[in-house]
Amino acid sequence: MRRIWPVVAVLVLGSCGVRPSGVTDAGRAPTGVAHGVTLYFVDAHERLRPQFRRTYRLGTVPEAVSLLLFGVGDSDLHTEIASVAGPRILATTGPGLIQLRVPLALREVTPLGIDQIVCTALGVHVQSGGSRRTRVQVRFTLSTHESEKRRTCPLIR
Amino acid sequence: MTGRLWPRGLRARLSLTFVLVTVLGAAAAAWSSAGSASTALVTSTQRRLTESIAGQIGATTPQLTYPPDQAALDRLRAAVGANTLVTYRDLRSADGAETGLVTEALHTAVRTRDRLVTQRVTASGRPWLLIGTPIVITGPDGARTPSGIEVYAVRDLTGVERQVDDLAWSAAGTAALALPPAVLLALLAARSVLRPVRELRDTARRLAAGDLAARSPPQGADELAELTVTVNEMAESLQTSMAAMRRMQADARRFAADVSHELRTPLSTLTAVMEVLATAAAEMEADARESAQMAITETHRLVRLVEDLMEVSRFDAGTARLRLEEVEVGNAVRDCLRARGWLDQVDLAAPEEIPLRLDPRRLDVIVANLVGNALRHGGPPVRVSVSATREQVRIEVGDGGPGLPEHVLPHVFERFYKADAARVRTPGSGLGLAIALENARLHGGDLTAGNASGGGARFVLRLPRKREDG
Numbered sequence A: 001m002r003r004i005w006p007v008v009a010v011l012v013l014g015s016c017g018v019r020p021s022g023v024t025d026a027g028r029a030p031t032g033v034a035h036g037v038t039l040y041f042v043d044a045h046e047r048l049r050p051q052f053r054r055t056y057r058l059g060t061v062p063e064a065v066s067l068l069l070f071g072v073g074d075s076d077l078h079t080e081i082a083s084v085a086g087p088r089i090l091a092t093t094g095p096g097l098i099q100l101r102v103p104l105a106l107r108e109v110t111p112l113g114i115d116q117i118v119c120t121a122l123g124v125h126v127q128s129g130g131s132r133r134t135r136v137q138v139r140f141t142l143s144t145h146e147s148e149k150r151r152t153c154p155l156i157r
Numbered sequence B: 001m002t003g004r005l006w007p008r009g010l011r012a013r014l015s016l017t018f019v020l021v022t023v024l025g026a027a028a029a030a031w032s033s034a035g036s037a038s039t040a041l042v043t044s045t046q047r048r049l050t051e052s053i054a055g056q057i058g059a060t061t062p063q064l065t066y067p068p069d070q071a072a073l074d075r076l077r078a079a080v081g082a083n084t085l086v087t088y089r090d091l092r093s094a095d096g097a098e099t100g101l102v103t104e105a106l107h108t109a110v111r112t113r114d115r116l117v118t119q120r121v122t123a124s125g126r127p128w129l130l131i132g133t134p135i136v137i138t139g140p141d142g143a144r145t146p147s148g149i150e151v152y153a154v155r156d157l158t159g160v161e162r163q164v165d166d167l168a169w170s171a172a173g174t175a176a177l178a179l180p181p182a183v184l185l186a187l188l189a190a191r192s193v194l195r196p197v198r199e200l201r202d203t204a205r206r207l208a209a210g211d212l213a214a215r216s217p218p219q220g221a222d223e224l225a226e227l228t229v230t231v232n233e234m235a236e237s238l239q240t241s242m243a244a245m246r247r248m249q250a251d252a253r254r255f256a257a258d259v260s261h262e263l264r265t266p267l268s269t270l271t272a273v274m275e276v277l278a279t280a281a282a283e284m285e286a287d288a289r290e291s292a293q294m295a296i297t298e299t300h301r302l303v304r305l306v307e308d309l310m311e312v313s314r315f316d317a318g319t320a321r322l323r324l325e326e327v328e329v330g331n332a333v334r335d336c337l338r339a340r341g342w343l344d345q346v347d348l349a350a351p352e353e354i355p356l357r358l359d360p361r362r363l364d365v366i367v368a369n370l371v372g373n374a375l376r377h378g379g380p381p382v383r384v385s386v387s388a389t390r391e392q393v394r395i396e397v398g399d400g401g402p403g404l405p406e407h408v409l410p411h412v413f414e415r416f417y418k419a420d421a422a423r424v425r426t427p428g429s430g431l432g433l434a435i436a437l438e439n440a441r442l443h444g445g446d447l448t449a450g451n452a453s454g455g456g457a458r459f460v461l462r463l464p465r466k467r468e469d470g
Helices: A004-014 A061-070 A111-127 B002-063 B070-080 B097-101 B104-113 B158-177 B179-208 B223-281 B286-317 B329-339 B360-377 B432-442
Strands: A024-028 A037-042 A048-053 A090-094 A097-101 A135-139 B084-088 B091-095 B115-123 B126-138 B144-156 B325-328 B346-349 B355-358 B382-388 B392-398 B446-451 B457-464
Touching (some): A061 A111, B002 B115, B097 B115, B104 B126, B179 B223, B325 B360, B329 B346, B329 B360, B329 B392, B355 B360, B360 B382
Antiparallel strands (some): A024 B115, A090 A097, B115 B126, B126 B144, B325 B355
């Protein structure tokens, strides 16, 4: 009978404290570093094409979209987005959705142009650790139902 | 003594077992819940810490120059917080003394697994959480490649440990709280179990003491109730058979009493006739006189037998009464011997005066019987000695004969017991010693038979000097 009490004490006090453990997995490693950013333009055959820009860092979604709106530069690719002066991009990242506010009206971009914006934004999002299933909402300056569409990039599935 | 200790032992054992089981159960429950709670606490704290670090790294990396220089590593390290080590190839940015705790196993895991890993260690008595992770490059297509940057962070778990300790102590407290109600319940349970046991014990005691009407009411329908019913049934059948036996005994005694009573009247007539016959015997023929003498002797024997039977019946019926008088024992014995003309055949030793309250007639019966037996069956010299201590008076009757055989000793006081089967025709009724013993007992004394060391039978009558009811 008397031998039970130490056992009880050991049981009660045994749960005390935080015990050391071995190496345990705790999830995916963080990501986000990159040699540069990938923008999407259109080639002569009206196909989306990625273009890598060596910026020595990934940067943010608005930065990448601003870079996209800035133009293709010296290349055989072209952009289907009208050039705008002093582009200001606002991006809001929610769960499963990136809302992009672009200083463009719907008539200033072709559908391929919208894909350019969506792919560039989604590319940065994925490279900084986001999910590839995230949808992108491109909100134009003039109110249109196209602003409400949740889009995906045909190149990033 | 054991009868009184046993239930106490049972109660103690019952209570102890009950309390032990309850407290152990409470302790086990409290311990297990405290254990799972502390595991959950540690896990959630770990997750919070790792998520926060992963979040801090993830928020910083898009702005981080790659490949990084020392300044970039310092910036990343500052973003993660204190006690952090960031390495990239040969570059290294460390802050805080505890970064030395990072184990080789963690380093290896970070380099080989491309996953965020954690490890708990204890250093200088404090628990630490080591978090290690590589930073990977994700391509636009989702392909992950290692970047070569590794981040190690060391976080203190002392706060969690304190919470876990609190949980354990509160678990112990809960278990301790269970103790008083457990004791109370145990006592109640023991009482409910032991009450019927105690009642049963009392009933059994009363039965053993002769109260055959004792019963205990069965309560409930458990094993104890069954036992109670069984004991009651046993008592019932015992009572029935005892009653039957007593009735038969009483019938037999009454029959003996009736018979002796009925015989008395014809016997007194017969005695009167015999007296007439005795006076006429002198003028009879020799053989007729012999027959008459025999008839007279046998009639006297018959009268004696009937008287003894009636005396025994009185003892059996419990109607024998003492007529106490203050007498001097030595004188009483001497009177008894003198009345029967035995004074010259018997050595009487009564050196001191012993006054005693007793029934002189009954003492006379006892002494006459013992001395008569000694004279008749034993050999001379017959000695009677009267002595006294503070508690009792002792009258010893011994003879110089062969003594009583061993196999006879236990039976000498039985009614109609004949030591020698062949010696049937003795003048005694066969009831003399039985009546003597009853008389001794009526006085609160005792009569014992034995053999003296030098041979010869020895009967000892002991009478108490102070009677309980006198």
